[in-house]
Structure formats: structure tokens, C-alpha cells
Amino acid sequence: MTIGIDKIGxxxxxxxxxMTDLAQARNQDPEKFSQGLMLDALSITPVTDDIITLAASAAQSILDDEDRQTIDMVILATESSIDQSKAGSVYVHQLLGIQPFARSIEMKEACYSATAGLDYAKLHIExxxxxxVLVIASDIAKYGIDSSGESTQGSGAIAMLVSSNPRILSFNDDNVAQTRDIMDFWRPNYSSTPFVDGMYSTKQYLDCLKTTWxxxxxxxETDLSDFAAFCFHLPFPKLALKGLNKIMDKSLDDSVxxxxxxxxxxxITYSRQVGNIYTGSLYLGLLSLLENSQTLKAGDKIGLFSYxxxxxxxIFSVNLVKGFEKMLRNDRKKDLENRQVISVDQYEQLFYEEAHLDQDGNATFADYKTGAFYLEAIQGHKRLYKGKD
Known part of the structure; x- marks a missing residue:
């Protein structure tokens, strides 16, 4: 029995x-972002668009009625949780209309937890x-204005439907994981933005890659010649490129x-236009590879590095299955091109707006553009979500 990803949204x-506008506003050389980070634009979310609305929108784009009746587990991976108790997947389960006898949980370990979600889903399908199993990675990467991490922000969600006999790719039984107790990036409960040791984090990312590889x-007993492609966690694409170069053996043929x-x-095509989406960054890279590469074929082996x-x-690998290209889109770039361009002033207003609750725990919001779902209001400290007709 093969197990893998049947659909991706x-x-x-x-x-x-x-990024050129952000560079100008911060008195930076635009090439620092376009070449130094390999980023061209950032997705910016208003207060009515959060990890729940993004997750539900990503999943709705791929699910049909049969999926809703057969999904018996929803896993939401995030480090932008909206509640310290209630799992975000419970909201998503309801918004999507998934049958009630399903397990819904939320997972956390910085940008890694979506991979843990896939591991869990695989065991369940076995x-x-x-x-x-519906596994969703949904996050909003948010730092302070004019901070060192401001240029690596972003937002988005990747939804992956895991099943037997998948139509996109199958998982291989070759996962190798590593844990290190380090303080390179963390966000205590009392802080709305993370603390980051940027240079240290970069070094740890690359060393974890090197040693795990x-x-x-x-x-x-393998090397890179066995892979058609290798995807990486993408806090920013230039770091992943450094990672690829780090594991690229000099003895490899030039063709490889x-x-x-x-x-x-x-x-990195999509990430260049979206920015960092934390738990979903690796899988946005995978989706971008599948939808933009002209050379991939059924049977090809793809390596993935999650951090x-x-x-x-x-590190683990997957193989493409016959007909995988039929399950993908070839017009996703149009969606990215159709986003509303905003100024730096508008970005600062949108991105850092927070809910202002009255004494009864109520809040209303302005009418912002969102995807298929939106946060309508907060009433009595309860978040109320709606889908668009």
C-alpha cells in the first residue's frame, strides 16, 4: 500500500x-532584498484574515463532498496560534463541513510541525x-516594524490531503530527524512578536542540514544523484540556496x-512573491516545484528538508506518482498577480492592527479583502468566522 499526498491547496x-517599496522606506538597497534574500514581495494580512481563515481557504480549494465524508482527522500545524487551549483545527473542521466523527488537533514546533503532522497522518492511514487525513500548515510571520526580520515576513497556508493510493506523491520510509535545544528563534507567551538571533539561527539551520543529511x-546509502530535486524550509530563499550548495558534493556530475x-x-517561485509562511514554507516550495518545473516525471524522487x-x-523523500500533473494548477501565478498592492503606510496599518475589545470582550472590524473565509467579529471573547457566499 502506498501512502502520500493526494491533493495540495x-x-x-x-x-x-x-519589496522595492519596503527597501525605499527603510533606506535600503533594493538588491539587499531581491538578491540578498531572493524575495520580491510579501503577503500582508489584515486583522480579519488569520491562520483559521487562511487554513480553511486553502483546504476548501481542494476538498469535495467525498473528502468531507471520509476525512477522520484534521491536523493544523502553526506557530501563530489564536488560542492557548482550543485547537485551530476545530474551527477549520466546522467551517469546511467535515463529518463530525473526526479527530481535530493542533501541533507546534516552530516551522517543523507540519512535517510531524504528515508523519502522524501516514501512521494513521497505515x-x-x-x-x-487533512494536514494544514497555516501561519503569519510577523516581526516588528523596521526590525531585522521585517523583510522576511509573510502569510499563507498549505493544505495537504493524505490518503492511500495518492495521486500526487508517495512517502518513502526514510525519515531522519534531529533535535537540538537551542535558542535561535522563540516567542514567549507574553510577546506578540518573536525574539530572533538571526546569525545564530542561520548557522544552526545549515549545520542541522549538514549533519542530518x-x-x-x-x-x-545514497547521494544527491538519486534525486530529481530537493526542497528546503524557506525562511527566505537565499538561505535555502546556501543549504543546497552546502550539501552539493563537488564530485557530482555537472548534469546533476x-x-x-x-x-x-x-x-522558490511562489515564496519569492509571498515571503515566509513558517510551517508551510517547505510545502509551498514543494507545490511551487511541482507546478513550475518542466522536467519532473512520474517516479522521480524528491528530497525534503524540514527545519x-x-x-x-x-529529512525525508517522496516519489511522484503517475498522473501527478493532473492534480495541480498551471495558473496559480495569476492569483498572486491579482493581489491588491499596498503602500508601506498601508502595510503598517494593516499588518499591525489588533482587535480592540470592549469591557465585555467584543470587537468589530473594518471590511477588508480576504479569501473564502473571514473573521467577522469577536463577541464575549469568542471569535466568529464566516464563509463568503
Whole structure:
């Protein structure tokens, strides 16, 4: 029995900030962002568009009635949780109309937890082959205005339907994970924005990749020539490029290096326009690769490196199945082009607006553009979500 991803959906905000405008406002050379980070634009969310609305929008784009009746687990991976107790997946389960006898949970470990969600989903399908598991990575990467991390913000959600006999890709049993107790990026409960040791985090990302890749090679007796492509967690694309170069063995044939670099460029196409989406960044890269590469074919093996600060990382691989291209879109770039361009002033107003509750725990919001779902209001400290007709 093969188990893997049957469908993939994506949603991001309806507002976009060009990096050239941010560079000008911050008195920076635009090439610092376009080349130094390999970012061209950032998705910016208003207060009515959060991890719930993004997650539900991403999943709605791929689910049909049969899916809603057979899904028996919903896993939401995020580090932008809206509640310290109630799982965001419970809201998503209701908004999507999934049958009631399903387990709904939320997972956290910085940007890594979506990979843990897929691992859990795989084990569940092994036990119950007829079931389907919806794994969603949804996050809003938010830092302070004019902070060192401001240029690596973003927002979005990736929804993945895991099943037996998948129509996009199958998982291989080759996962290698590593844990390190480090303080490279963290956000205590009392802070709305994270604390970041940027240079240290970059070094840890690259060293975790190097050491986990070495262990993966030892266990699997393989090298990069066995892969058609390699996808990476994408806090910003330039870091992932450094990662690829770090594991690229000099003894590899030039044809292998060219293949990997060309497919890497395809894997960052969407992230260049969206920015960092934390738990979903790796899988946005995977989706971008699948929808933009002109060379992938059924049977191709793709490597994936997942990293979450703190830190947990994992390397594993998947294989494309016959007909995978029929399950993808070839017009997603149009969605990104149709976002509303905003100024830096508008970005600062939108991105940092927070709910102002009255003494009874109520709040209303202005009418902002969102995807298929939106946060309508807060009443008695309860968040009320609605879908658009």
C-alpha cells in the first residue's frame, strides 16, 4: 500500500507589499532584498484574515463532498496560534463541513510541525487505509516594524490531503530527524512578536542540514544523484540556496548539479512573491516545484528538508506518482498577480492592527479583502468566522 499526498491547496492574503517599496522606506538597497534574500514581495494580512481563515481557504480549494465524508482527522500545524487551549483545527473542521466523527488537533514546533503532522497522518492511514487525513500548515510571520526580520515576513497556508493510493506523491520510509535545544528563534507567551538571533539561527539551520543529511546518507546509502530535486524550509530563499550548495558534493556530475539548481529555482517561485509562511514554507516550495518545473516525471524522487527553530529538523523523500500533473494548477501565478498592492503606510496599518475589545470582550472590524473565509467579529471573547457566499 502506498501512502502520500493526494491533493495540495494553497491560500495567501489578498494584499501584497513590493519589496522595492519596503527597501525605499527603510533606506535600503533594493538588491539587499531581491538578491540578498531572493524575495520580491510579501503577503500582508489584515486583522480579519488569520491562520483559521487562511487554513480553511486553502483546504476548501481542494476538498469535495467525498473528502468531507471520509476525512477522520484534521491536523493544523502553526506557530501563530489564536488560542492557548482550543485547537485551530476545530474551527477549520466546522467551517469546511467535515463529518463530525473526526479527530481535530493542533501541533507546534516552530516551522517543523507540519512535517510531524504528515508523519502522524501516514501512521494513521497505515492503520486505517480507507480514511483520509487533512494536514494544514497555516501561519503569519510577523516581526516588528523596521526590525531585522521585517523583510522576511509573510502569510499563507498549505493544505495537504493524505490518503492511500495518492495521486500526487508517495512517502518513502526514510525519515531522519534531529533535535537540538537551542535558542535561535522563540516567542514567549507574553510577546506578540518573536525574539530572533538571526546569525545564530542561520548557522544552526545549515549545520542541522549538514549533519542530518550526513546521517541520512549513511542510513540510506545514497547521494544527491538519486534525486530529481530537493526542497528546503524557506525562511527566505537565499538561505535555502546556501543549504543546497552546502550539501552539493563537488564530485557530482555537472548534469546533476544543473538539474538540482534548475529545480531549486522553480521551488522558490511562489515564496519569492509571498515571503515566509513558517510551517508551510517547505510545502509551498514543494507545490511551487511541482507546478513550475518542466522536467519532473512520474517516479522521480524528491528530497525534503524540514527545519523548526528551537530546534527540530527532518529529512525525508517522496516519489511522484503517475498522473501527478493532473492534480495541480498551471495558473496559480495569476492569483498572486491579482493581489491588491499596498503602500508601506498601508502595510503598517494593516499588518499591525489588533482587535480592540470592549469591557465585555467584543470587537468589530473594518471590511477588508480576504479569501473564502473571514473573521467577522469577536463577541464575549469568542471569535466568529464566516464563509463568503
Amino acid at each position: 494553497f491560500a495567501t492574503s489578498q494584499y501584497v507589499l513590493p 492503520k486505517y487505509p480507507q480514511s483520509r 550526513a546521517e541520512y546518507q549513511r542510513r540510506e 548539479k544543473t538539474r538540482l539548481k534548475d529545480n531549486f529555482d522553480q521551488s 523548526g527553530s528551537g530546534a527540530v529538523c527532518e
